[in-house]
Amino acid sequence: MKKILITGGAGFIGSHVVRLFVNKYADAQIVNLDALTYAGNLENLKDVQDAPNYRFVKGDITDEQFIDQLFEKESFDAVIHLAAESHVDRSIMDPLSFVKTNILGTAVLLNAARKYWKDFSNKLFYHVSTDEVYGSLGESGFFTEQTPYDPHSPYSASKASSDHLVKAYFDTYGLPVVISNCSNNYGSYQFPEKLLPLMINNIIHSKPLPVYGKGDNVRDWLWVEDHARAIDVIFHQGKLGETYNIGGFNEWKNIDIVHLLCTIMDKKLNRPEGESAKLITFVKDRAGHDKRYAIDATKLNKDLGWKPSLQFEEGMEKTIDWYLANGEWIENVTSGAYKEYYKDQYVSR
Ligand code: NAD
Ligand code: TYD
Secondary structure (H helix, E strand, C coil): CCEEEEECCCCHHHHHHHHHHHHHCCCCEEEEEECCCCCCCHHHHCCCCCCCCEEEEECCCCCHHHHHHHHHHHCCCEEEECCCCCCHHHHHHCHHHHHHHHHHHHHHHHHHHHHHCCCCCCCEEEEEEEHHHHCCCCCCCCECCCCCCCCCCHHHHHHHHHHHHHHHHHHHHCCCEEEEEECEEECCCCCCCCHHHHHHHHHHCCCCEEEECCCCCEEEEEEHHHHHHHHHHHHHHCCCCCEEEECCCCEEEHHHHHHHHHHHHHHHCCCCCCCHHHHEEEECCCCCCCCECCECCHHHHHHHCCCCCCCHHHHHHHHHHHHHHCHHHHHHHCCCHHHHHHHHHHHHC
């Protein structure tokens, strides 16, 4: 029976990974370690919280003593590490918390695995990372696993740094690791500060839709459940020491995706055509704003057979329907500290 530690399991992607593993691997024990920051919410896991193979532990990955004790006590077979500060705009306002959680936190986990795993056979430290470590693309080309790292935001620099630490533990200590770098995710349970849920929520409430700069930055969107499936595939079949890029070959300019959202939501909310698009407001650009991300996921497809399951339009419909049906979730996760942050953010734009 395998005992798998999933960090950041109460967050957006983490909750989908926890759900997939708890439901699919009844004979594994899934331990979800999360500090429950503003971005982590146990409401994301209501449907699996009582499963016999699931357990939640509240804790901070930067707390070395706590993490050491946890590893000593629990004898994990594997780690899937997702816990992180994840929002670029926040990293611009408060870079040190990103350095602390994303770099120090990853180092603390790696070090605990190094110290408490008696031998490394049949162990795995899986580090979940982002395509933003590769920097920004021009009009053409894709990020491959060979693209040199060139991060620009404090967020992407902290993730790049954590990736390097993971690779260093493989090269230096032989710690069995695997890394994946994924493009922008969308889907249910995403905190409404990221582009898509923020826009959906603002359209529902007829609030301005803040588009940075000219809206011509490009992101490559993947349905979160396809990311979780990719993590499952890499977890079980990935080659140690390797990196796998994950993406859906699905590039969109921000302004186009916002218009698409407006069109779909006018229909769903019975508004006259063009009504929601009137809310679009161009605001000051993000500092250091990466122009274009686009992932080449050929290696993952060729070597491990993964491909995305959903067409984007279908995924968007599902996502919008989920947010429309879960107003209470939005209300709950955006109350308190987040409300204050969001108010200030909007005023400063
Ligand atoms: P998220 O912000 O929704 O969730 C992060 C989770 O980590 C939260 O539950 C939070 O409580 C927890 N956490 C934060 N600091 C912690 C700490 N010190 N100790 C323990 N737990 C802590 O993030 P997400 O969007 O789900 O991203 C998850 C991972 O995937 C991150 O590592 C991120 O870099 C990576 N990633 C995200 C995307 C994306 O589009 N969202 C794309 C590629 C990679
Ligand atoms: P985001 O969801 O923050 O993801 P990331 O910056 O990690 O790619 O932003 C996606 C894109 O949308 C990015 O180019 C910035 C832009 N954006 C806006 O135009 N307005 C917004 O309010 C937000 C949050 C993002």
